[in-house]
Amino acid sequence: MSTRMTRRKMIATAVTAAAGVSGVGAAARIANRYGLIPPDHQGLYGVGETLTYAAQRVLTSGHSLAREFNRSQISPVAPVNGDPPTTESYLRHLDGAFAEWRLPIDGLVSRPASLSLADLKGMPSRSHITMQACEEGWSFIAEWTGAPLSSVLEMVGAAPQAKYVFFFCYDDWFESIDMADALHPQTLIAYGMNGQDLPPEHGAPARLKLPRQLGYKNLKYLSRITVTDTVNGVGKGLGGGAPEAGYSWYAGI
Amino acid sequence: MRHSLLVRITHWITAMSVAGLLVSGVAILIAHPRLYWGETGSVETSSLIDLPLTLTFGHSGWGRYLHFLSAWTIVLTGVVYVVSGFLTGHFRRHLLPSAEAASHYEPLQRLAYLVVVFALLPLIVLTGLAMSPAVTSVMPWLATMSGGHQSARTIHFFAAVAVTLFVIGHVTMVIVAGFAARVLAMITGGHETAQERV
Numbered sequence: 001m002s003t004r005m006t007r008r009k010m011i012a013t014a015v016t017a018a019a020g021v022s023g024v025g026a027a028a029r030i031a032n033r034y035g036l037i038p039p040d041h042q043g044l045y046g047v048g049e050t051l052t053y054a055a056q057r058v059l060t061s062g063h064s065l066a067r068e069f070n071r072s073q074i075s076p077v078a079p080v081n082g083d084p085p086t087t088e089s090y091l092r093h094l095d096g097a098f099a100e101w102r103l104p105i106d107g108l109v110s111r112p113a114s115l116s117l118a119d120l121k122g123m124p125s126r127s128h129i130t131m132q133a134c135e136e137g138w139s140f141i142a143e144w145t146g147a148p149l150s151s152v153l154e155m156v157g158a159a160p161q162a163k164y165v166f167f168f169c170y171d172d173w174f175e176s177i178d179m180a181d182a183l184h185p186q187t188l189i190a191y192g193m194n195g196q197d198l199p200p201e202h203g204a205p206a207r208l209k210l211p212r213q214l215g216y217k218n219l220k221y222l223s224r225i226t227v228t229d230t231v232n233g234v235g236k237g238l239g240g241g242a243p244e245a246g247y248s249w250y251a252g253i
Numbered sequence: 254m255r256h257s258l259l260v261r262i263t264h265w266i267t268a269m270s271v272a273g274l275l276v277s278g279v280a281i282l283i284a285h286p287r288l289y290w291g292e293t294g295s296v297e298t299s300s301l302i303d304l305p306l307t308l309t310f311g312h313s314g315w316g317r318y319l320h321f322l323s324a325w326t327i328v329l330t331g332v333v334y335v336v337s338g339f340l341t342g343h344f345r346r347h348l349l350p351s352a353e354a355a356s357h358y359e360p361l362q363r364l365a366y367l368v369v370v371f372a373l374l375p376l377i378v379l380t381g382l383a384m385s386p387a388v389t390s391v392m393p394w395l396a397t398m399s400g401g402h403q404s405a406r407t408i409h410f411f412a413a414v415a416v417t418l419f420v421i422g423h424v425t426m427v428i429v430a431g432f433a434a435r436v437l438a439m440i441t442g443g444h445e446t447a448q449e450r451v
Contacts, residue, residue: 135317
């Protein structure tokens with residue numbers, strides 16, 4: 001009796017374990033299919049990161065909007081981390097009021113383009129008063145104005161197999177975002193802040209504004225945009241400078 | 254009182270998670286050891302409290318990775334513990350101060366456990382989520398109910414202080430009650446008397 005119970009228990013355990021392993025395998029395939037695995041999913045920290053990214057992607061499906069605020073809530077002073085680039089090319093554009101500045105958009109697009117600041121300002125614009133929260137803990141509210149990234153991607157004809165949009169900057173920083181954020185209505189190539197041109201310390205001439213993620217994903221001093229279907233081949237293949245520096249790729253929390 | 258296997262396993266996973274959360278919480282906090290009330294706050298605004306901690310950069314990267322790994326671990330473990338606690342009558346028999354069942358726990362001690370499980374930890378999770386710009390895009394009430402993004406951060410901090418005080422009190426009582434025997438009881442389950450088996 002007892003041996004039979006033990007054998008039955010063993011079989012049940014083996015079946016459960018097999019189901020568990022194949023279940024995890026199936027879950028991983030489904031998660032990958034629906035874009036629920038972040039580039040920095042490796043290792044023990046990657047487990048937590050994948051849970052966070054997958055949970056937030058499932059939760060925020062359907063273009064939920066980041067909280068927007070009243071004009072009276074705009075912070076009188078907006079602090080920054082770090083100074084504008086001092087490279088020769090950036091200083092030359094700054095001196096020339098960015099008249100010669102161009103933003104190439106290439107990669108998996110059918111009509112690669114190189115947009116001037118005037119081109120960007122000529123596109124239908126969107127403004128929102130949103131919070132920028134730093135992972136360090138501080139936050140401020142400002143009004144941002146720019147061209148929705150979705151309009152820019154539509155203009156250049158981003159391919160259906162596109163999975164990531166990479167952003168490169170004059171300070172040699174780079175990051176990528178997924179298509180859910182790239183096509184989100186609040187995601188802007190922002191050239192205006194609080195009704196003025198974007199000041200150099202806030203990323204002139206144009207920066208990424210991504211109000212559903214923390215400050216460090218909102219890259220400043222944009223120099224190039226590239227649409228890809230993989231994070232491999234760019235830097236160390238982790239999807240950006242933040243994960244290479246030990247910070248999570250997805251910064252929705 | 255004999256600890257059930259489920260209580261023992263969830264206890265130690267929770268203990269490791271709390272350690273991970275406290276260490277990583279401090280690693281994140283020292284990048285900006287100032288607390289505010291309302292939506293915004295920075296070096297350009299006045300603070301509610303300036304914590305006496307040395308401003309230290311460079312630890313929030315691993316700090317945030319460890320914080321969210323530990324947070325997922327404690328939340329998933331907590332769900333298992335709470336659901337099974339109701340199903341097995343663990344809360345009713347062992348932790349409700351009015352319960353008549355045999356137990357070595359004093360009413361205040363029982364109340365402390367219930368407050369941590371059903372008030373403090375949920376409050377920490379909710380104020381943590383209230384700081385997420387993605388989560389509040391779906392549930393803006395989390396932030397507004399907290400009094401704003403920075404208020405959520407401040408509440409999150411003081412709730413963590415309260416949990417730390419509970420941990421100190423808990424470990425002190427374990428030491429007073431006989432450290433080795435109590436810790437062993439939480440690992441092996443401990444003795445079971447004939448009366449308690451009923």
